Amino acid sequence: MKKQIITVAGGGSTYTPGIIQAVLHGQNRLPVSEIRLYDIDATRNENMYLIIQYMLEQQGFSNIQVKQTANPEEAFTNADFIFSQIRVGGLTMREKDEKIPLKYGLVGQETCGLGGFAYGLRSIGPLLELVGFVQKYAPEAWILNYTNPETIISEAVRRQYPGIRMINVCDMTIGIEDTLAKNYGYDRDNWIATYYGLNHFGWYTKIYDKSLKRDIMPELLEKLQTQEIKEEDPSWNRAFNMIRFMVQQFPDNIPNNYLEYYFYPDMYVNYADPNYTRANTIMDGRERKTHEMAEKIRNKVEGDILDFYFGVHGVYIVDIAAALLNDEKKRFMLIVENKGAIPNLRADAVVEVPAYVGATGVEAIRLSAIGDFHKGLMEAQVAAEKLLVDAYFENSYQKALQAFTLNQTVPNATVAKQVLDEMIKANEAYWPELNK
Template identity: 30%
Template sequence: MKIVIVGGGSSYTPEIIEGLILRHDVFPVDTITLVDIDSGKEKLEIVGALAKRMIEKAGLSISLRWTLDRKEALKNADFVSTQIRVGGLKAREKDERIPLSHGMIGQETNGAGGIFKAFRTIPVLLDLAKDVHEICPDAWIINFTNPAGIVTEALLKHGPHKKVIGVCNIPYNMTQSTAEILNEDPDNVRIEFIGLNHFVFGSKVWVNGENKLDTVIDALIHQNVDFSPANIVSLGWSETFLKSMQLLPNPYHQYYYQTAQTLKKDIEAFTNHGTRAEHVQAIEEELFDVYRDQELNMKPQQLEQRGGAYYSDVACSLMSALYNNSEAIMTVNTLNRGAIIDLPDDAVIEVNSIITKEGPVPLVIGRLPQQIKADLLMMKAFEEQVIAASVSGRYQDAYLAFIMNPLIKDEKKAKTVLDELLVAHQAFLPQFKSVKPIHNA
């Protein structure tokens, strides 16, 4: 069995290597190929050497290689995981800095920054999907490149390869934190998730057949607990909000339901300490200094400081479940297929699914709860518009995506920020190369 990791020079790769090692008795991978682009060559070699030491320490007969030749790497692949960042952390810095400089949320997967991450990413992954379909047509693409839900839907709607599943660490984090709140083993806790990637809610918390949602909500009100990963500082939730919603929000909901407070906090952090991207670049430098240590043969603890920690563990669990036809229930980004009646069947949602060798089977939810129905329908329409703009490269489509986003919603500011980001990222936006912004009269 062969796994190809696209974006193999990522700092997250040691985590996916660890996950494959730990599951080797039930998921017997014998070949791992790391692949990256020319600009990532140095990091690829550093990570490759560390991964090799990890495998040697485990005493497993796994063949590991790394290459810059993607088409060669894909030959005979059974699984292709994607963890890329088009333009690198410098591009993320622009995604955050430019909106914040205009008094707008600047975040890598939400708002204007998230839109441009999708604009840069979707064409690249569509090209990858074409290669996968031609070279290893039976392989599963496991996408944990953000914005994961939007990217996964773009691949399923516009790419030739249909064996695509998206994953995110937020449902995992929420389940782990909920288990801590309840003092339960995480394996005994199952949250019913409803919604979209980074806009998902927990509607029930099952523990041994009993719904503990009220207990968790009460703990969120009265205890200093939250579900936030390293890249989001929680502001907490009011008792009124939690008791009225009767749903568990995820950490990214602060951008939508606490916009003014979150923007104030982010602008202060930006003014005093720079963007989150700059902070992550410092973490990355430290991580790669650690990775260079020839004595290191395990995933270092510092990796958990990265906001996307545990993405890779979720991906490994998913690949193992597909391989073993385990029928495990996992939260993934996949086609709706009637699970949520209010959304189209071909919309990608983040939902609990039974994982079979044929792919995810989403568990039926029914109608959206009234308290989130309007927001979810709006967010799905926005996501569809982002995909349309990513594929068409039309200025008007990009502008519509901006004004449809609830974190922008200002027609003049939308144009200003859109135009600045188009110029800032022009090297990574080939589909927009002939775009000329519309000048106001």
């Protein structure tokens, strides 16, 4: 089998080691000759280059070449797969996404609420530019996109590049399933899950366990009613136990934990610290630790240097790449244009549903019609996201205001306008000009 060239766009990300670790473990299914780290932040990319090169040497993969670059031609020419995880504006802008809405008593979060919309408007242009580079330098490559917020990004790319070889990926469903399985005594490898929604905005309707030969959804719902979920990280412990709280209120399905921001924004605002948000936690944790590891390698410190929790992030994206390469027809939760997958939802919605992946790409599974409660929530969110993408392409302040007002974390147009106007100033270097 031909060895592949993989480019990681956003190579300086602290998630890159997890992706590379999954690549190394998957050499039988996804053999690789070269890894390219592409990032406009030279310092972060240099640090990650040192870490990845060290990983390869420590694990006996000196036959795999690793390069770093900020030049798109060098990054993408002849690449087979592009793993995109760019974060436009970095953690500095994420901090503003989280803190500005909290000033107004609204949810401050990187992908949900008005923080997510700010991040979306900031990310569309650079992601479209990246897709253009890939079209120019590697038109046969597959782009596997982790860049958030996924449904907004996917909607924008779909409009400008309707035939692009791009799969939008989110590992949150895998994280939820892993957590449920670990806490309640199951093996997730035996699960076939049915789920529908938008990115970070959906519900499980069925989880079939192949070893038990039955749908275990009823017993999972019962366990969620009565048994606490335990996670080491306090913020994730709270997030996953919000699933339990939502099931106690709405007991028919297992929700994505991110729905707490839409169902109970008041609870989140009361819980959140407006002066120290998730961005600050990451800056003081994962980011600092990554920099320290790179410094140790740079200074040739001996001993155990690498200290990462690799998680499911890398495994998921590598599994999808292997399924494409080997025509595996493997099932994943993916973000796709609806086109009837949810039959009673608008066809041009960008939805997250089960799909099979093989050599020709993605084949979404057609589901049953959904009920009015979920349908109504999704339709409002889809409309708000489409208005936001309209605002980008039309340079329209009015469309942006409509999107912000319709966002389901926002109680009225007055506060929507206040946050929008402050976000325009904060994102002056990133957003398109919005004309009134």
